Amino acid sequence: xxxxxxxxxxxxxxxxxxxxxxxxxxxxxxxxxxxxxxxxxxxxxxxxxxxxxxxxxxxxxxxxxxxxxxxxxxxxxxxxxxxxxxxxxxxxxxxxxxxxxxxxxxxxxxxxxxxxxxxxxxxxxxxxxxxxxxxxxxxxxxxxxxxxxxxxxxxxxxxxxxxxxxxxxxxxxxxxxxxxxxxxxxxxxxxxxxxxxxxxxxxxxxxxxxxxxxxxxxxxxxxxxxxxxxxxxxxxxxxxxxxxxxxxxxxxxxxxxxxxxxxxxxxxxxxxxxxxxxxxxxxxxxxxxxxxxxxx
Numbered sequence: 001x002x003x004x005x006x007x008x009x010x011x012x013x014x015x016x017x018x019x020x021x022x023x024x025x026x027x028x029x030x031x032x033x034x035x036x037x038x039x040x041x042x043x044x045x046x047x048x049x050x051x052x053x054x055x056x057x058x059x060x061x062x063x064x065x066x067x068x069x070x071x072x073x074x075x076x077x078x079x080x081x082x083x084x085x086x087x088x089x090x091x092x093x094x095x096x097x098x099x100x101x102x103x104x105x106x107x108x109x110x111x112x113x114x115x116x117x118x119x120x121x122x123x124x125x126x127x128x129x130x131x132x133x134x135x136x137x138x139x140x141x142x143x144x145x146x147x148x149x150x151x152x153x154x155x156x157x158x159x160x161x162x163x164x165x166x167x168x169x170x171x172x173x174x175x176x177x178x179x180x181x182x183x184x185x186x187x188x189x190x191x192x193x194x195x196x197x198x199x200x201x202x203x204x205x206x207x208x209x210x211x212x213x214x215x216x217x218x219x220x221x222x223x224x225x226x227x228x229x230x231x232x233x234x235x236x237x238x239x240x241x242x243x244x245x246x247x248x249x250x251x252x253x254x255x256x257x258x259x260x261x262x263x264x265x266x267x268x269x270x271x272x273x274x275x276x277x278x279x280x281x282x283x284x285x286x287x288x289x290x291x292x293x294x295x296x
Contacts, residue, residue: 020102023071024058025109026090026150027079034129035147036079036111037139038122046097052140056106057122071107078121082114087157090149093142106146108153190288193239193281196230197289201278203227234281242280244291248273254280256290271295 027036037054040047047055057078061070068086075084090106116125128136130151134144203223214220234240242254250257250271258277273293280291 020100021061021067021105022059022095022102023061023067023074023105023107024056024146025071025075025079025084025086026056026106026146027075027084027109027111028150028154029111029127032127034127035133035150036116036125036127037133037143038078038118038125041121041123047095050097051095051142052138054126054139054143056143056146067105071109075109078119079125080115080117082116083112085110085112088153090146090153093145095142104142106149108150186283189237189239190283190286193234193237193283193288196234197281200227200230200234203230204279238283239281239288240283242282242287242291244273244276244280244293246273246275250293250295254287254290255293255295256280257295258292259294 028034029036036057038057039053040055042048043053057075058071059074059078061067065073071086075082087108087110090108093104093106095102095104118125130147133139133147203226207220207223207227210220244255250273255273272295274296275294277292277294280287281289
């Protein structure tokens with residue numbers, strides 16, 4: 001982590017550093033919309049005098065360590081066992097100290113939860129809004145620069161999230177509209193079918209009483225043609241006849257018993273269909289008119 005003691009600034013052990021790179025986590029609390037800044041405890045340090053008392057938590061990258069792994073480690077060491085997520089890079093800043101140049105890499109990091117517990121390198125911390133940081137003369141320009149960059153990303157994310165919410169709302173609205181249209185179509189189809197079915201029934205009943213000598217007459221063929229047309233229209237719209245035959249077991253899901261024969265029927269014939277009075281129909285799996293039967 002970044003050492004504030006002057007002696008350690010003058011000489012950095014090689015095994016602990018990689019090309020004088022240091023990192024900072026610009027911790028941001030989305031709930032309060034504030035940033036975490038910590039005050040350096042060593043007022044005699046070169047960093048303190050040149051770059052101000054307030055900074056973001058973070059520190060050095062050890063030899064052989066990945067950048068983000070180092071950042072996670074430093075946040076835990078300097079801010080305590082908090083929960084957070086790294087969002088994006090905020091760029092870099094060249095810091096020129098007395099004995100060396102240091103490249104500072106900064107990242108926007110979302111604070112999620114947990115108690116802030118500073119290590120000995122910082123004496124206190126504050127949660128401040130971007131406006132409070134930018135208007136405070138005690139804060140140096142490098143600190144304000146990264147807060148501005150963080151604000152740009154946060155604002156961009158809000159716009160993206162707003163766009164995503166609008167897109168999701170529109171998609172939900174479209175699905176609701178599609179479902180409403182589907183339900184309306186089903187309702188209209190069911191209502192129209194129930195109005196047509198009595199006509200189909202009348203055709204069938206009329207054809208049952210056609211004299212034998214008229215079975216091949218042109219007028220009868222015309223009636224049969226009209227009947228087939230009606231049946232084709234129903235079929236093309238998903239209306240199908242409920243298949244049932246005499247002897248089938250009575251099923252209240254598909255059949256409507258309009259008459260129960262004598263209770264003296266034997267056990268084998270009980271709840272069996274004895275006669276079909278009128279056909280039943282369904283649209284898909286939905287029964288719109290049950291088959292009317294006599295059960296015995």
